Amino acid sequence: MPGLEDLYREIILDHYRNPRNRGELETPPAVVAEGFNPLCGDEVKVYVVVDGDTITDIRIGGQGCSISQSSASMMTTAVVGKTVDEARDVLRSFKQMMSIHEHGLGADADPADASTPSGLGDLEALRGVVKFPVRIKCATLGWNTFDQALAEVDSPA
Amino acid sequence: MSTATLDAAAVKADFPLLAREVHGTPIVYLDSGATSQKPRAVLDAMDRYYEEINANVHRGAYHIAERATTASEDARRSVARFIGATDEHEVVFTKNATEAVNLVAHAWGRSNLAEGDVVLVSLLEHHANIVPWHQLAAERGIEVRWIPTTDDGRLNLGALDHLLEGVRLVAVTAASNVTGDLPPVRRLADAAHSVGALCLVDASQYVPHRATDVADLGCDFLAFTGHKMCGPTGIGVLWGRRELLDAMPPFLGGGEMILDVRRDGFTPNEVPWRFEAGTPPIAEMIGLGAAVDYLEQLGMDAVAAHEVDLTAYALRTLGDRFDDDLVIHGPADTTDRGGTLSMCLGEIHAHDLSQVLDQHGVCVRAGHHCAKPLMRELGVTATARASLYLYNDESDVDALADALDEAARFFAF
Ligand SMILES: Cc1ncc(COP(=O)(O)O)c(C=O)c1O
Numbered sequence: 022m023p024g025l026e027d028l029y030r031e032i033i034l035d036h037y038r039n040p041r042n043r044g045e046l047e048t049p050p051a052v053v054a055e056g057f058n059p060l061c062g063d064e065v066k067v068y069v070v071v072d073g074d075t076i077t078d079i080r081i082g083g084q085g086c087s088i089s090q091s092s093a094s095m096m097t098t099a100v101v102g103k104t105v106d107e108a109r110d111v112l113r114s115f116k117q118m119m120s121i122h123e124h125g126l127g128a129d130a131d132p133a134d135a136s137t138p139s140g141l142g143d144l145e146a147l148r149g150v151v152k153f154p155v156r157i158k159c160a161t162l163g164w165n166t167f168d169q170a171l172a173e174v175d176s177p178a
Numbered sequence: 179m180s181t182a183t184l185d186a187a188a189v190k191a192d193f194p195l196l197a198r199e200v201h202g203t204p205i206v207y208l209d210s211g212a213t214s215q216k217p218r219a220v221l222d223a224m225d226r227y228y229e230e231i232n233a234n235v236h237r238g239a240y241h242i243a244e245r246a247t248t249a250s251e252d253a254r255r256s257v258a259r260f261i262g263a264t265d266e267h268e269v270v271f272t273k274n275a276t277e278a279v280n281l282v283a284h285a286w287g288r289s290n291l292a293e294g295d296v297v298l299v300s301l302l303e304h305h306a307n308i309v310p311w312h313q314l315a316a317e318r319g320i321e322v323r324w325i326p327t328t329d330d331g332r333l334n335l336g337a338l339d340h341l342l343e344g345v346r347l348v349a350v351t352a353a354s355n356v357t358g359d360l361p362p363v364r365r366l367a368d369a370a371h372s373v374g375a376l377c378l379v380d381a382s383q384y385v386p387h388r389a390t391d392v393a394d395l396g397c398d399f400l401a402f403t404g405h406k407m408c409g410p411t412g413i414g415v416l417w418g419r420r421e422l423l424d425a426m427p428p429f430l431g432g433g434e435m436i437l438d439v440r441r442d443g444f445t446p447n448e449v450p451w452r453f454e455a456g457t458p459p460i461a462e463m464i465g466l467g468a469a470v471d472y473l474e475q476l477g478m479d480a481v482a483a484h485e486v487d488l489t490a491y492a493l494r495t496l497g498d499r500f501d502d503d504l505v506i507h508g509p510a511d512t513t514d515r516g517g518t519l520s521m522c523l524g525e526i527h528a529h530d531l532s533q534v535l536d537q538h539g540v541c542v543r544a545g546h547h548c549a550k551p552l553m554r555e556l557g558v559t560a561t562a563r564a565s566l567y568l569y570n571d572e573s574d575v576d577a578l579a580d581a582l583d584e585a586a587r588f589f590a591f
Contacts, residue, residue, distance in 0.1 A: 024537070025533070025534060025537055025588065028533065029530075029588070034589075060545060061528070061529050061544060061545040061546065061559075061560050062545055062546035062550065062553060062559040062560045063529075063559060063560070064559060084559050085527065085529075085559075086527035086528070086529035086530050086560075087527060087529075087530045087589075088529070088530075090527075153533070156529070156533070159529065
């Protein structure tokens with residue numbers, strides 16, 4: 022049975038207690054997207070500034086649980102300074118890591134054994150979330166919202 | 179029966195699921211506000227139906243079909259008796275409380291409400307008693323108006339007279355699924371009638387916990403759901419005054435709801451079958467009947483007294499142990515209050531809190547409880563909600579308090 026320490030790794034709690042890049046940015050130049058987790062009422066706003074190809078600034082607003090907040094916080098440090106394409110690669114890898122359960126491994130399997138993409142650095146700490154299927158939506162909330170923000174950059178409304 | 183007390187240990191033993199363990203510890207089930215557990219009597223009644231008399235109802239003239247029809251209609255009579263309805267034809271079986279409210283919105287609302295008419299709801303409502311009216315607002319241009327709440331999660335009826343202007347329907351909860359408040363339904367129903375409006379009561383969190391008499395409540399419609407009152411999922415009830423139901427057109431069309439079908443049209447059946455299109459959930463009707471019989475045997479006054487005592491114990495225990503670190507949204511004492519405890523512990527998010535509680539076998543609900551307008555009013559996005567029922571006892575409350583302690587330690591706020 023997965024224990025709490027599988028879910029709440031030290032680095033996750035650290036990002037929860039000391040979230041990086043929290044706040045708001047002026048729009049424009051930033052674009053903003055808003056995401057909801059209808060299950061628990063969590064709300065997140067992702068502000069992104071793209072200069073040329075590069076993500077020069079990103080901020081997270083809204084409220085949520087430790088998993089959604091820390092995941093979004095870790096995301097900001099992983100993508101800031103990267104090009105949009107590089108950020109999309111990280112996003113893809115992260116979502117792949119989170120989709121193990123949906124691919125039938127089940128909650129009791131050990132995702133650490135699975136051949137999922139690595140190279141996610143600190144983000145690997147969130148791997149344990151897949152053992153707690155209802156929390157996957159928490160972990161991916163910020164990322165999906167970031168995805169929306171990037172779509173906004175591509176084709177402004 | 180009114181002096182009867184509940185033997186909590188004996189009651190607990192009636193519920194097979196409550197004997198199980200999760201994560202190596204005995205389960206502590208505190209989420210009856212979401213759905214209750216089911217006593218052996220209900221499970222057996224449903225099994226017996228399938229094993230002995232499974233047949234479609236109101237159709238066959240053979241032995242088991244007649245038995246199935248009688249058993250399901252007996253359930254209707256049991257439910258009618260349980261809520262003090264004198265005419266069992268006033269009991270319409272639906273899928274759940276949500277469908278019951280939607281039935282009123284469709285069948286009564288669409289033939290009686292026009293642009294500018296007001297439906298008065300309250301900020302305590304579950305989405306089930308909000309969204310159908312929003313839909314009607316979008317479709318018909320009716321106005322949805324809100325009764326505000328007080329800081330302790332009760333209805334604020336100070337401006338009620340003013341709010342009633344232009345109101346055709348007052349649609350209110352009899353028990354909040356977030357704050358536990360038990361609003362004064364009789365007063366609201368009388369107020370509705372004083373301006374010529376009707377009153378629909380969402381009793382989903384009331385009928386399972388308090389002796390219910392529709393004549394005492396004074397309402398015109400009562401909606402509730404079977405799975406929160408020891409019955410199965412897939413069955414709910416709309417009770418309505420007979421003359422109102424008689425005047426309402428059908429909601430869904432098909433078999434069972436007709437008297438006659440011709441090439442050029444149809445003649446609807448009598449109530450309640452007019453509103454029960456298609457093969458009904460027969461086993462679930464029988465299961466709900468068994469649930470009602472079970473609750474009646476214990477006595478709803480005894481159930482209510484037990485819950486009031488346990489709620490008082492919980493408020494006292496949690497208050498003593500956590501003081502201001504634990505906020506319980508809702509009235510501070512048990513006056514007109516049910517056993518619903520919506521908690522925020524320090525800075526810990528409800529989702530995280532419930533995750534830690536789960537490790538200790540404690541089942542609570544984390545989230546917005548399908549009451550987002552109320553959550554906004556309370557200034558929170560989520561709470562962890564413990565809801566007490568007849569099979570809970572002080573040991574469950576103690577287990578909750580211990581697990582909350584663990585959570586506080588784990589997140590070290
Ligand atoms: C107050 C209230 N109304 C309505 C409902 C809806 O019940 P159901 O989902 O069974 O239709 C619930 C339960 O979630 C509730 O608590």
